[in-house]
Amino acid sequence: MNLKVSKSLPAIGFVTALEDESHGYFGGYLVLSSLGRPLEFHCSTPVQPNQAQRILYGPTLRDYVLADLIGQTLLAKSQLPVQAVLTDQREMLGLSLLSDDLVACVESTGSSDLEVEPPSGPSLMLKDYRLFGTPSCLWQPEAFQTLLQSLISHVDLMEPFERIRAAIREAQRMTDPITDEEHGLADAA
Amino acid sequence: MVLPMPLESQPRPTQPRASHQRPDIHSLVGRAMHPEDCEVRELSAVISFEQSIECVEILSRLDDLAAVTVPLSFPRLKTVGMRFPAGSQLLEGRPFKERAPKAAPAICASIAVDSQVIGNEVSGAPTIPPTCTRIRPPRDVVKLEDRLYYLLQPPLEQIFASETLEFPFRPFKYQFDGVAFLYPRNEAVLADEMGLGKTMQTIVTMRLLVQQGHLRRVLLVCPKPLVTNWQREFALWAPELPITVIEGKQARREWLWENAREGVLLANYESLVRDRSCLAAIEEPFDLAVIDESQRIKNAASTTNEVVCSIPRKRSWALTGTPIENSVEDLVGIFQFVSPGCLRPQMKIPNIRRSVGDYIIRRTKDQVLTDLPPKMFRDAEVELTPEQQISYEMAEKEGVIRLQELETALTIQHVFELVIRLKQICNFDPSTGASAKFDRLKVDLEECVASGRKAIIFSQWVKTLDELRDRLQEFGPLEYHGRIPARQRDGVINTFRDDSSKHVILMSYGAGSVGLNLQFAGYVFLFDRWWNPAVEDQAINRAHRIGATGPVTVTRFLAAGTIEERINRVLEEKRQLFSAVFDGTPVRKQGLSRQEIFGLFDLRFPEAGILEEAA
Numbered sequence: 001m002n003l004k005v006s007k008s009l010p011a012i013g014f015v016t017a018l019e020d021e022s023h024g025y026f027g028g029y030l031v032l033s034s035l036g037r038p039l040e041f042h043c044s045t046p047v048q049p050n051q052a053q054r055i056l057y058g059p060t061l062r063d064y065v066l067a068d069l070i071g072q073t074l075l076a077k078s079q080l081p082v083q084a085v086l087t088d089q090r091e092m093l094g095l096s097l098l099s100d101d102l103v104a105c106v107e108s109t110g111s112s113d114l115e116v117e118p119p120s121g122p123s124l125m126l127k128d129y130r131l132f133g134t135p136s137c138l139w140q141p142e143a144f145q146t147l148l149q150s151l152i153s154h155v156d157l158m159e160p161f162e163r164i165r166a167a168i169r170e171a172q173r174m175t176d177p178i179t180d181e182e183h184g185l186a187d188a189a
Numbered sequence: 190m191v192l193p194m195p196l197e198s199q200p201r202p203t204q205p206r207a208s209h210q211r212p213d214i215h216s217l218v219g220r221a222m223h224p225e226d227c228e229v230r231e232l233s234a235v236i237s238f239e240q241s242i243e244c245v246e247i248l249s250r251l252d253d254l255a256a257v258t259v260p261l262s263f264p265r266l267k268t269v270g271m272r273f274p275a276g277s278q279l280l281e282g283r284p285f286k287e288r289a290p291k292a293a294p295a296i297c298a299s300i301a302v303d304s305q306v307i308g309n310e311v312s313g314a315p316t317i318p319p320t321c322t323r324i325r326p327p328r329d330v331v332k333l334e335d336r337l338y339y340l341l342q343p344p345l346e347q348i349f350a351s352e353t354l355e356f357p358f359r360p361f362k363y364q365f366d367g368v369a370f371l372y373p374r375n376e377a378v379l380a381d382e383m384g385l386g387k388t389m390q391t392i393v394t395m396r397l398l399v400q401q402g403h404l405r406r407v408l409l410v411c412p413k414p415l416v417t418n419w420q421r422e423f424a425l426w427a428p429e430l431p432i433t434v435i436e437g438k439q440a441r442r443e444w445l446w447e448n449a450r451e452g453v454l455l456a457n458y459e460s461l462v463r464d465r466s467c468l469a470a471i472e473e474p475f476d477l478a479v480i481d482e483s484q485r486i487k488n489a490a491s492t493t494n495e496v497v498c499s500i501p502r503k504r505s506w507a508l509t510g511t512p513i514e515n516s517v518e519d520l521v522g523i524f525q526f527v528s529p530g531c532l533r534p535q536m537k538i539p540n541i542r543r544s545v546g547d548y549i550i551r552r553t554k555d556q557v558l559t560d561l562p563p564k565m566f567r568d569a570e571v572e573l574t575p576e577q578q579i580s581y582e583m584a585e586k587e588g589v590i591r592l593q594e595l596e597t598a599l600t601i602q603h604v605f606e607l608v609i610r611l612k613q614i615c616n617f618d619p620s621t622g623a624s625a626k627f628d629r630l631k632v633d634l635e636e637c638v639a640s641g642r643k644a645i646i647f648s649q650w651v652k653t654l655d656e657l658r659d660r661l662q663e664f665g666p667l668e669y670h671g672r673i674p675a676r677q678r679d680g681v682i683n684t685f686r687d688d689s690s691k692h693v694i695l696m697s698y699g700a701g702s703v704g705l706n707l708q709f710a711g712y713v714f715l716f717d718r719w720w721n722p723a724v725e726d727q728a729i730n731r732a733h734r735i736g737a738t739g740p741v742t743v744t745r746f747l748a749a750g751t752i753e754e755r756i757n758r759v760l761e762e763k764r765q766l767f768s769a770v771f772d773g774t775p776v777r778k779q780g781l782s783r784q785e786i787f788g789l790f791d792l793r794f795p796e797a798g799i800l801e802e803a804a
C-alpha cells in the first residue's frame with residue numbers, strides 16, 4: 001500500500017550507494033527537512049551482479065543497478081514526498097526517467113569528476129558545488145536554487161551523503177560482525 | 190577426415206549387424222596387415238571386410254540447438270527503513286515546524302524558522318564549518334533503528350552554525366566531541382580535567398536534547414558554592430531554559446519539588462539530603478539527573494550516595510575532574526549512581542577499564558588544549574628555620590614516643606594527629622611564628638605584584654590562612670574559605686577579579702578547589718599539601734583553565750627532611766593509580782595503606798594484614 005502523501009513537502013531527498021567488493025552495492029536514501037534534520041531513511045540489501053550480468057550489461061551495469069534497481073526501490077519505499085532528490089553519483093541520474101521527482105547530481109567544483117563533462121541537461125552552481133541533470137531532468141536552475149535555498153543555509157550539500165554512508169556501514173556491521181575494514185567498504189562514486 | 194584408402198566405384202550392400210557382433214575397427218597398422226576397403230560418404234562410413242561386409246551407420250548429425258538461458262534479473266531488493274518523529278508528524282498531516290528556541294536576550298537575535306527571509310544571494314548563506322563531529326551511538330544501544338537515529342543526525346558543527354540555535358561562541362573541537370558523547374548516552378561520566386568546560390558541554394547537550402524533545406525536566410545537583418556558577422553558565426549557553434533553584438526554607442523547597450515540573454531544577458547536595466522525603470514522593474522520574482563534582486558520592490556507604498542514587502531518573506550523568514581521588518572504590522561509588530551493577534568492589538583494574546570504557550570520557554589539557562598557556566611547576570623545597578627545626582624535632586620525638594606507648598590502643602587517628610601537628614609546624618613555628626615558607630612566599634609575592642599579576646594561596650587550614658592574612662596586608666589579601674558566608678563569596682571573587690589593588694586571595698582547599706573560574710590569576714601557591722593529588726590539581730586548575738591569558742606558575746612548598754617529604758611520595762603513588770585506570774599504565778601500588786601511614790614514623794601496624802584507604 002502506498003501511503004505517500006501526494007503533495008510535496010519542504011523536504012529534500014538524498015540518495016547514494018556504496019560498493020563493497022564482497023557484497024556488492026548497498027543503497028541509502030535520506031529525507032531531510034529544510035533545516036537538515038532527518039525525516040526518513042531507507043537502505044537496501046546488497047545487490048551483487050554475477051559474472052553474466054557484468055558481461056551482458058557491460059558499461060551500463062552501474063547505471064542499471066544504481067538507478068533502476070536501488071534508487072527506484074528506495075524512492076518507492078519512501079512515504080514522504082520531496083521537492084527534489086539529490087545524488088552524488090551520476091549513474092543515479094537515470095532516476096529522472098523512473099520517478100516524478102526532480103533529480104540532480106551534486107559535485108564539488110574542486111572534484112576531479114568535474115573534468116568529465118556533465119550531461120547536457122540543466123546545470124546550476126551553488127556555493128562550492130555544481131548541480132546538474134540529464135536532458136530528461138526537467139528542472140529550471142533558478143527554481144531549483146530557490147528550492148534548495150533554505151537547506152544550503154544549514155547543510156553542506158555533500159554532508160548528508162556521509163550520513164547515509166555511515167548508516168549503511170552501521171546496518172552492514174549489525175548484520176555482519178566483520179569490521180568495516182575487513183569489508184573493504186568503499187564509496188561507489 | 191578421409192583416409193587415403195581405395196574407394197570402390199560401386200557401394201556394396203550393407204547388412205544389418207547383429208547386436209552381438211562388434212565391428213572390427215582396424216587401426217592403420219591393422220589395415221596395413223589386413224587390406225580392407227573403407228568408404229566415407231557424407232559422414233557415413235562403410236567398412237568392408239574381406240569375408241563379409243558389414244555396414245555401420247554412425248549418426249553424426251547435430252542435435253537440435255539447445256537454448257541456454259542466462260538469468261539477468263536481480264534478486265528482489267529488500268529495504269530497511271525508519272521514520273523520524275518529525276517525519277511521522279508530517280505524514281499525519283499535522284503542521285510541522287522544527288523547534289526553535291525562544292528568542293534570547295542576546296546581542297544578535299535569532300531568526301525564527303517560520304519567519305526566515307530567504308534571499309536569492311547564495312553568498313549570504315552561513316558557512317558550514319569543515320570539521321564534522323558526529324553523534325555515535327553507545328554500545329548499549331542495540332536496535333538498528335535506534336543506532337541509525339543517532340548516526341543520521343546532522344553533525345554538531347552544522348547545528349551550531351545554524352541560525353536556529355544561538356551560542357555565545359564556537360566551542361572547541363574536543364567540546365563538540367564531549368557533546369556528541371553525552372547526547373546519546375543515558376549513563377555517562379564526563380571526567381575531563383578541570384578547566385576544560387564540563388559545565389558548558391553539559392548545558393549545551395541538555396539544550397540540544399530539550400530542543401529535540403527528549404528532555405523536559407532535569408535535576409542538577411552540585412555543591413552549594415557552585416549553584417550561582419551554574420546559573421551563570423545556563424544564562425550564557427542556554428538562556429531559554431527555565432532554571433529553578435531549590436533553596437530557602439523547608440516549606441518553600443517542598444513546594445518547589447512538587448511544582449517545578451519543567452526545565453532544570455538546581456539543588457545542592459546538602460539540601461538534597463535534607464529533602465530526601467520529597468524525592469521519594471516524586472512520581473514521574475526526571476528525564477535526566479546530573480551530579481556535578483560527583484566525587485561527593487564516592488563513598489558508597491554514605492548518606493549522600495544513598496540519597497543521590499534514589500533520585501528517580503531516566504538518564505544519569507556524573508561530572509567530575511577527579512573520578513578517582515584515593516582508590517578505585519571511588520569510581521564504584523560514582524557508578525552506583527551512573528550505572529548500578531556495572532562495577533563491583535574489589536574489581537581488578539583491567540576489568541574496571543573494560544567495564545567503564547563506554548561510559549566515561551576523559552580528556553586532559555595536555556591532550557586537547559595545545560594553545561593553553563603553559564603551567565609551570567616549581568617545587569619550593571625550604572629548610573625549616575632553626576626555631577621551626579627545634580619545635581619540629583621535639584614534637585616528632587615526643588609524638589612518636591607517645592604513639593609507641595599506646596601499644597595496642599594505637600589507632601590511625603593518633604597517627605594523623607601527629608601528622609597534622611608536624612605539618613602545622615612546617616607552616617609556622619607555634620612559639621615564635623617563624624616560617625621559612627612564609628619568607629619565601631613573601632619574596633615571590635612581591636615579584637608577582639610588581640608584574641601586575643594576581644596570586645591564589647591555598648592551605649588546608651583556616652588558621653594558617655588567618656596567619657597569612659595578617660602578615661600579607663600590604664598585598665590586600667582577600668579570603669575565600671569555610672568561614673566566609675556563602676552569600677558573600679561571589680562578591681569576594683568579583684573583587685579579586687576587578688579590583689586592581691587586590692593581588693592575593695587566600696583559599697582553603699575545601700572551599701576554593703572546585704567550580705571557580707580564576708583564570709585571571711597567574712600564580713598559584715600551595716602553602717601546604719593536601720592529602721590527595723586530585724584536590725591539589727583542582728586547586729591549581731582554578732587559574733589554569735580556558736581563558737587564561739598567560740602562563741600559570743604553581744609553587745608547591747615543601748619543608749625538606751620532614752613529614753611533608755614523606756607524604757609527597759605517597760601523593761605521587763596516587764597519581765600513578767589514576768593513570769593506571771584512565772591511561773592504562775601499570776601501577777605499582779594502589780594508594781595509601783594503614784601500614785604506610787604507620788610507616789611514616791616507623792611504627793608497627795597493630796592489625797597487620799588489614800588494608801584500608803587512609804585518606
